[in-house]
Amino acid sequence: MSSIDHDDWQARYRADLVSTFATPSLLLHHGQGAWVWDTDGNKYLDFVGGIAVNSLGHAHPVLIEAVTRQVSLAAHISNLFASEPQLELAERLKRLTGAGEDGRAFFANSGTEANEAAFKLARLNRGDDGRKVRIVSLVNGFHGRTMGALALTGKDYMRAPFEPMVAGVEYIHATLEELEAVIDDTVAAIFVEPLQGEAGVIELPDGFFTRARELTQRHGALLIVDEVQTGAGRTGDWFGFQHEGIVPDAITLAKGMAGGVPIGALITFGRASQLFTQGQHGTTFGGNPLAAAAANAVLGEIEASDLVGNARERGEQLKAAIAGLDSPLISGTRGRGLLIGIALTEPVAEQLVTEARAHGLIINATGADSIRLAPPLVIGDIEVDEFRTRFAATLAGAEARFASEPDGEPNGKVTA
Numbered sequence: 376m377s378s379i380d381h382d383d384w385q386a387r388y389r390a391d392l393v394s395t396f397a398t399p400s401l402l403l404h405h406g407q408g409a410w411v412w413d414t415d416g417n418k419y420l421d422f423v424g425g426i427a428v429n430s431l432g433h434a435h436p437v438l439i440e441a442v443t444r445q446v447s448l449a450a451h452i453s454n455l456f457a458s459e460p461q462l463e464l465a466e467r468l469k470r471l472t473g474a475g476e477d478g479r480a481f482f483a484n485s486g487t488e489a490n491e492a493a494f495k496l497a498r499l500n501r502g503d504d505g506r507k508v509r510i511v512s513l514v515n516g517f518h519g520r521t522m523g524a525l526a527l528t529g530k531d532y533m534r535a536p537f538e539p540m541v542a543g544v545e546y547i548h549a550t551l552e553e554l555e556a557v558i559d560d561t562v563a564a565i566f567v568e569p570l571q572g573e574a575g576v577i578e579l580p581d582g583f584f585t586r587a588r589e590l591t592q593r594h595g596a597l598l599i600v601d602e603v604q605t606g607a608g609r610t611g612d613w614f615g616f617q618h619e620g621i622v623p624d625a626i627t628l629a630k631g632m633a634g635g636v637p638i639g640a641l642i643t644f645g646r647a648s649q650l651f652t653q654g655q656h657g658t659t660f661g662g663n664p665l666a667a668a669a670a671n672a673v674l675g676e677i678e679a680s681d682l683v684g685n686a687r688e689r690g691e692q693l694k695a696a697i698a699g700l701d702s703p704l705i706s707g708t709r710g711r712g713l714l715i716g717i718a719l720t721e722p723v724a725e726q727l728v729t730e731a732r733a734h735g736l737i738i739n740a741t742g743a744d745s746i747r748l749a750p751p752l753v754i755g756d757i758e759v760d761e762f763r764t765r766f767a768a769t770l771a772g773a774e775a776r777f778a779s780e781p782d783g784e785p786n787g788k789v790t791a
């Protein structure tokens with residue numbers, strides 16, 4: 376790998392790409408397991424995993440083999456034709472989610488697209504008298520950036536520049552009181568994330584899912600669970616909804632399900648499986664044999680190596696390790712399995728991300744005062760130990776810096 380001048384590639388990035396993203400600080404070249412290397416040959420422990428996408432880590436042999444094999448057969452055939460990988464994936468997801476015989480799958484290419492399909496599903500749940508036109512989602516929830524998914528997203532600052540929104544969505548706080556007040560016979564669906572990942576790995580109040588299930592069932596509304604970030608083993612259950620033992624009407628999936636190959640899915644349960652009729656939705660790429668083969672390989676490996684159990688166990692180890700660091704900058708941890716939010720006592724998340732990079736650790740800020748960890752599900756003792764060491768050094772570095780610079784504005788330039 377050739378060394379590329381740092382300022383030069385950042386200048387190119389700014390000149391070449393639409394400025395929706397902040398200019399990145401690293402130019403990555405390749406990865407192996409939970410590790411990535413930049414173009415200067417520096418090595419980092421990757422505890423973001425492409426934002427909860429790289430379930431098997433980087434360059435996993437099972438994924439390499441499956442993708443290589445499928446691309447040499449047929450990468451894409453369109454939905455005018457069927458493929459064995461797609462059928463196998465639909466059957467696998469019906470089994471893993473518990474949707475079973477009555478379940479159905481619709482494949483898309485991303486999380487936001489999976490939620491667009493779910494939004495249309497909700498519109499089809501009008502009820503016999505056509506009165507069900509309201510859709511409920513949660514304040515601070517995140518469902519994606521396309522117009523339908525954006526309308527579901529409970530963050531004003533994301534929606535405001537793009538108004539008018541798709542009509543009919545209302546936002547409630549995640550409390551039992553607001554839930555009980557909002558659900559009636561005019562509600563078509565409620566969208567809920569098991570853990571609000573983008574909001575900082577925020578947990579739902581105990582019993583929220585159970586109550587949401589009771590109320591939606593009583594009033595004929597769909598309970599749609601956005602598992603784009605939490606699905607496919609991430610939280611130490613196969614799917615986040617299983618934590619409270621409820622059965623939803625539909626879930627959406629994407630991030631971790633194919634280890635980095637773009638895919639999304641809507642899985643419907645029971646009567647919700649009969650709402651779409653022929654011609655009401657579609658996609659060119661969705662569920663193509665390449666993406667389906669990648670998802671089969673990733674989900675197959677998660678199952679064969681019990682990475683769901685590993686996520687649960689490693690998550691507990693990481694939380695204990697973080698608590699053991701006993702830092703004045705940390706007030707606690709949230710989340711389940713390998714989707715962990717670290718609550719900070721000061722709004723220093725960005726500074727910690729920068730400091731961590733200097734110690735060869737990649738973490739992610741989900742706001743001024745929270746850090747998110749979403750490492751590959753394959754991490755073992757070595758990665759947990761390396762995280763502890765590198766994060767301890769990060770905190771020590773940050774604490775020393777804040778002590779010497781009372782304004783708390785550390786120099787953002789990295790010389791890794």
Ligand SMILES: *Cc1c(COP(=O)(O)O)cnc(C)c1O
Binds near residue numbers: 604
């Ligand atoms: C990331 C995410 C999305 C959007 O997925 P994209 O693949 O980025 O479109 C939707 N919902 C949740 C819960 C997510 O975490």
